[in-house]
Amino acid sequence: MKLFTCGPVQMYPSTAIIRSKGFIHFRTEEYGNMVKMTLRRLADLLGNPEEYATIYLASSGTGAMEATVENCMGIHDKALVINGGGFGKRFCELLEYHGVLYDSINLKWNEELTEEHLKPYEDKGYTALFVNMHETTSGQLYNMQMLSDFCKRNHLYFIVDAISAFLADRYDMDKLGVDLTIISSQKGLCCSPGCAIVSFSKRMIDKLYNDNTLTSSKYFDFKDYLKGNIDRGQTPYTPPVLVMYEIQDMLDMIDSEGGLSSRLKIVKEKCEYFRTKVKEIGLTIPNYPISNMITPIWFEEVSAYDVIQVLKDKYGMYVNPCGGELATKLLRVSHLGNTNLADFDELIEKIQLSIEDVKEKQIQGVL
Numbered sequence: 048m049k050l051f052t053c054g055p056v057q058m059y060p061s062t063a064i065i066r067s068k069g070f071i072h073f074r075t076e077e078y079g080n081m082v083k084m085t086l087r088r089l090a091d092l093l094g095n096p097e098e099y100a101t102i103y104l105a106s107s108g109t110g111a112m113e114a115t116v117e118n119c120m121g122i123h124d125k126a127l128v129i130n131g132g133g134f135g136k137r138f139c140e141l142l143e144y145h146g147v148l149y150d151s152i153n154l155k156w157n158e159e160l161t162e163e164h165l166k167p168y169e170d171k172g173y174t175a176l177f178v179n180m181h182e183t184t185s186g187q188l189y190n191m192q193m194l195s196d197f198c199k200r201n202h203l204y205f206i207v208d209a210i211s212a213f214l215a216d217r218y219d220m221d222k223l224g225v226d227l228t229i230i231s232s233q234k235g236l237c238c239s240p241g242c243a244i245v246s247f248s249k250r251m252i253d254k255l256y257n258d259n260t261l262t263s264s265k266y267f268d269f270k271d272y273l274k275g276n277i278d279r280g281q282t283p284y285t286p287p288v289l290v291m292y293e294i295q296d297m298l299d300m301i302d303s304e305g306g307l308s309s310r311l312k313i314v315k316e317k318c319e320y321f322r323t324k325v326k327e328i329g330l331t332i333p334n335y336p337i338s339n340m341i342t343p344i345w346f347e348e349v350s351a352y353d354v355i356q357v358l359k360d361k362y363g364m365y366v367n368p369c370g371g372e373l374a375t376k377l378l379r380v381s382h383l384g385n386t387n388l389a390d391f392d393e394l395i396e397k398i399q400l401s402i403e404d405v406k407e408k409q410i411q412g413v414l
């Protein structure tokens with residue numbers, strides 16, 4: 048099965064064989080040094096110059112989202128969430144669950160976030176803005192400079208889930224003045240799931256240590272991780288050892304390609320190539336700003352969901368379905384992972400055949 052999914056993605060061969068190579072025990076100095084090196088390199092890719100402020104967590108991305116809410120938001124905080132789909136909603140649910148005061152800017156799935164949406168929330172006593180840079184459920188890529196300016200004007204902590212934008216769209220924590228970034232192993236890094244990465248600004252670290260109203264869970268106490276990661280490259284509990292070796296392999300690959308710009312170019316080339324083909328065969332791509340990670344395709348005549356099933360079962364190609372009311376209308380094709388232009392040629396051909404197949408079945412009354 049070839050994966051054209053958001054994550055986990057089609058892995059590169061050198062990463063996929065890491066599991067069979069064996070590894071050093073995680074309580075050794077050698078292992079700790081590897082962790083420190085990879086965290087340093089990840090911080091560079093994120094545009095965070097402060098070595099000590101990036102940590103690994105043994106969880107999927109959502110674990111890091113929850114840990115962020117738990118560790119960083121106290122009784123004096125009031126959060127504002129950009130809620131443009133499933134992942135924005137997840138931040139709302141986590142804040143709700145942990146009893147943090149919040150409001151959300153709720154967008155319809157195809158509604159572009161603009162300055163107008165922010166206006167009513169200027170100067171209203173918020174302390175933090177939560178955003179998923181790329182709302183993966185629709186593909187919308189938010190205007191990060193606009194949000195950065197809003198945070199600066201209003202003195203907010205700027206908290207960014209960049210899980211599905213990292214290594215697909217340009218992102219620079221320092222330039223944007225971001226205080227905390229969350230990424231995870233199974234998206235742009237093209238590794239197995241199970242490892243999240245959190246990167247902190249100096250200002251966020253100061254809050255963690257100085258705001259004595261903050262609490263946290265025992266397992267996800269950021270301060271424990273910060274301490275071990277800085278000094279020794281150690282996590283308080285058993286880390287996903289093999290995923291970390293996979294991350295190291297991917298970082299080596301990115302270096303050998305020519306670094307961050309080359310990686311972004313590889314993803315962008317696949318994205319633009321595929322979008323041109325999609326339009327050529329008369330399918331529609333929504334017109335809000337979209338991440339290079341993904342191409343959402345809108346279906347009128349046949350059900351997107353049915354097309355996905357045929358693609359999977361008949362042609363061995365898997366693309367992402369959408370949830371809820373969009374399930375029959377939209378499918379999403381990811382440009383991350385070990386896929387090339389020829390794969391996208393084949394995918395477009397098989398999408399056309401699948402549409403014909405679904406139409407045929409509709410005529411026969413099978414669907």
Ligand SMILES: *Cc1c(COP(=O)(O)O)cnc(C)c1O
Pocket residue numbers: 053054107108109110134179181182183208210211231234
């Ligand atoms: C994938 C993703 C997550 C994390 O999902 P997990 O299944 O917990 O790894 C969070 N936010 C966004 C925007 C994502 O695309």
